[in-house]
Amino acid sequence: MRPGWNAAGLIAAGIGGLALAFGLPHLVEVFVLVELTSYVVVAILALSLALVWGYAGILSFGQSVFFGIGGYAYALGVLNTGESTLPVVLGMVLPMIFAAVLGYFMFYARVSDIYLGVITLCVSLIAYNLVNSMSGTEYRIGAAPIGGHNGIPGVPPINVPGDAARALGFEDVFTLSMIVLVLVYLGLRALLASRFGRVVVSIRENELRAELLGYDARLCKLIVFVIGAGIAGIAGVLFVNWGSFIGPSVFSIMFSAQIIIWIMVGGLGTLAGAAAGAGLIQWLTTWLGVSMVADPNIVLGVIFIVLVVLVPKGLQPMLLERLAPLARRRNGNSGAP
Amino acid sequence: MDFAAVVVIQVLYAVASLALVAIGLAIIFGMMRVINFAHGEFLMLGGYAVVLPVHAGVNLWVAMLVIAPVTVGLFGVVVERLIIRPLYGRIVETVLATWGLSLLLIGLASAWIGYYQAGAAPPFGSVQIGFYREGVYTFFVIGITIVILGGVYFFLRHTRFGLIALGTMQNPGIAAALGVNVNRVYATTFGLGAALSGLAGAILAPISGVVPVIGVTYIAKAFITVIGGGASVLTGTIAASSLFGTVSQLMTFVSTPIIGEVALLVVAIVLLRLLPEGITGRFLRRGL
Numbered sequence: 302m303r304p305g306w307n308a309a310g311l312i313a314a315g316i317g318g319l320a321l322a323f324g325l326p327h328l329v330e331v332f333v334l335v336e337l338t339s340y341v342v343v344a345i346l347a348l349s350l351a352l353v354w355g356y357a358g359i360l361s362f363g364q365s366v367f368f369g370i371g372g373y374a375y376a377l378g379v380l381n382t383g384e385s386t387l388p389v390v391l392g393m394v395l396p397m398i399f400a401a402v403l404g405y406f407m408f409y410a411r412v413s414d415i416y417l418g419v420i421t422l423c424v425s426l427i428a429y430n431l432v433n434s435m436s437g438t439e440y441r442i443g444a445a446p447i448g449g450h451n452g453i454p455g456v457p458p459i460n461v462p463g464d465a466a467r468a469l470g471f472e473d474v475f476t477l478s479m480i481v482l483v484l485v486y487l488g489l490r491a492l493l494a495s496r497f498g499r500v501v502v503s504i505r506e507n508e509l510r511a512e513l514l515g516y517d518a519r520l521c522k523l524i525v526f527v528i529g530a531g532i533a534g535i536a537g538v539l540f541v542n543w544g545s546f547i548g549p550s551v552f553s554i555m556f557s558a559q560i561i562i563w564i565m566v567g568g569l570g571t572l573a574g575a576a577a578g579a580g581l582i583q584w585l586t587t588w589l590g591v592s593m594v595a596d597p598n599i600v601l602g603v604i605f606i607v608l609v610v611l612v613p614k615g616l617q618p619m620l621l622e623r624l625a626p627l628a629r630r631r632n633g634n635s636g637a638p
Numbered sequence: 639m640d641f642a643a644v645v646v647i648q649v650l651y652a653v654a655s656l657a658l659v660a661i662g663l664a665i666i667f668g669m670m671r672v673i674n675f676a677h678g679e680f681l682m683l684g685g686y687a688v689v690l691p692v693h694a695g696v697n698l699w700v701a702m703l704v705i706a707p708v709t710v711g712l713f714g715v716v717v718e719r720l721i722i723r724p725l726y727g728r729i730v731e732t733v734l735a736t737w738g739l740s741l742l743l744i745g746l747a748s749a750w751i752g753y754y755q756a757g758a759a760p761p762f763g764s765v766q767i768g769f770y771r772e773g774v775y776t777f778f779v780i781g782i783t784i785v786i787l788g789g790v791y792f793f794l795r796h797t798r799f800g801l802i803a804l805g806t807m808q809n810p811g812i813a814a815a816l817g818v819n820v821n822r823v824y825a826t827t828f829g830l831g832a833a834l835s836g837l838a839g840a841i842l843a844p845i846s847g848v849v850p851v852i853g854v855t856y857i858a859k860a861f862i863t864v865i866g867g868g869a870s871v872l873t874g875t876i877a878a879s880s881l882f883g884t885v886s887q888l889m890t891f892v893s894t895p896i897i898g899e900v901a902l903l904v905v906a907i908v909l910l911r912l913l914p915e916g917i918t919g920r921f922l923r924r925g926l
Contacts, residue, residue: 406907410914419861426858434896598745605738
């Protein structure tokens with residue numbers, strides 16, 4: 302069996318995910334469904350960073366940039382054309398192109414991990430300032446104003462390709478997001494189980510050794526970075542569909558920090574954990590925003606520090622470590638893992 | 639002619655303020671290889687440490703030059719002890735923990751002080767240059783930045799502790815073998831970096847005002863300057879802030895401050911493609 306490729310588990314995950322995608326809209330209220338959609342969207346975004354940071358070891362602190370570019374590309378595109386097929390493609394391709402250019406400069410310069418993290422963070426900070434400042438009427442793309450700090454309200458949802466009149470409703474957006482989540486998850490599992498995926502992980506473990514074996518670490522990292530940007534872009538497109546709105550706060554440092562926290566909560570080097578961590582933290586911040594118990598920044602900051610200092614591996618690996626002895630005892634093999 | 643003078647003054651001011659916000663970060667990074675993501679919030683604390691006492695009736699200069707650096711410096715020592723020291727040698731974890739600290743400080747400041755913009759009037763008034771007026775405080779910022787950089791040079795080159803700190807930076811193992819308490823050197827260095835950040839935040843507070851999220855407006859520039867500068871603390875900061883400050887200020891004249899910032903970032907990324915170790919990774923290597 303190939304490492305990281307548990308066929309039965311993946312089939313179960315796929316079927317379970319699809320069952321939720323089509324079943325839940327019949328079971329829960331629309332209000333709950335809309336909230337769940339936001340968790341699914343952030344889970345997709347979390348998967349993109351789980352790949353880039355968790356498996357390739359690329360410290361991308363600005364994953365929100367690709368999310369934001371994807372969202373803005375879709376919003377501006379669909380407001381101009383009135384039909385969503387091309388904007389959806391743009392929402393995925395434009396972040397990938399941007400990631401390819403930025404990644405070329407960083408990976409081919411072989412800047413160190415920490416420099417890379419700082420540069421990507423600075424890109425998101427400056428993207429925030431840039432978009433935030435474009436509030437005048439002269440900042441427009443075609444018929445659609447960029448809107449600056451006000452963002453772009455009233456973005457039309459995705460429609461059935463070629464038929465602009467048949468747009469998706471709240472239930473459909475949930476179903477679509479859930480399908481995308483399942484596809485991205487299975488796709489990443491397949492990628493990581495492939496030859497390329499294993500080379501990527503080997504580069505994370507020891508870049509010099511991988512290069513001595515003849516693999517081009519720069520190119521591999523660049524490819525992973527671009528794939529991650531595409532996934533983040535798709536998440537951005539779905540995010541706009543969720544709220545029919547996008548604003549510059551998607552580029553903000555708070556949001557970048559949240560993405561990192563999702564991964565930290567779920568566990569670095571996991572996919573399912575990262576997605577679950579994203580949903581958990583998103584639920585927490587939504588709840589804090591509604592209940593006003595405490596400033597979300599304070600809570601997130603404390604969670605962040607505590608995670609780093611006390612639970613550095615994240616929740617999924619910690620749970621697995623706790624559960625593994627139990628499982629072993631039940632199976633009766635107390636030997637080597 | 640007058641316009642040229644104003645341009646030169648503004649470029650000098652941009653370079654000086656860049657060096658000012660970066661020097662505390664550069665000292666901590668250069669000495670300890672720690673990137674302090676809460677740097678912006680140290681600047682914010684410095685700003686409040688001057689604005690709040692001034693509103694309580696304290697003399698502006700006392701608040702700016704004494705209270706702010708001392709308060710933030712002591713705070714830095716506490717942070718070093720609680721968060722940085724347990725994570726020594728784990729660069730990524732340190733970054734993440736200080737990022738958490740940054741969020742926490744923003745949250746606490748907005749909860750306690752609120753989002754309104756607090757300020758203190760810049761002293762000195764302004765001077766007339768032909769058709770243009772220029773605040774005297776601008777010249778003060780340029781002057782005090784030169785004094786601070788000179789002070790850092792003197793401290794590192796001509797004091798006992800500075801030399802020990804430089805030695806510890808080059809090889810902590812040998813420094814420890816020679817009887818230096820490396821932990822104490824790190825704690826003091828971090829405290830000094832924090833104090834300089836607090837001072838920088840205090841000096842800029844009369845111009846920019848203070849809000850809980852003010853740090854975010856500084857950190858991108860500060861990070862880029864430190865990374866662009868490379869390994870040498872002082873030479874790197876001066877070289878990088880001269881380059882980036884000039885580029886961003888000239889672009890600001892042509893278009894808007896935001897475009898100036900974008901230009902700064904683009905120049906920095908292209909520069910790092912050519913000089914991955916920063917400017918002092920290739921040039922001026924013997925600088926401090």
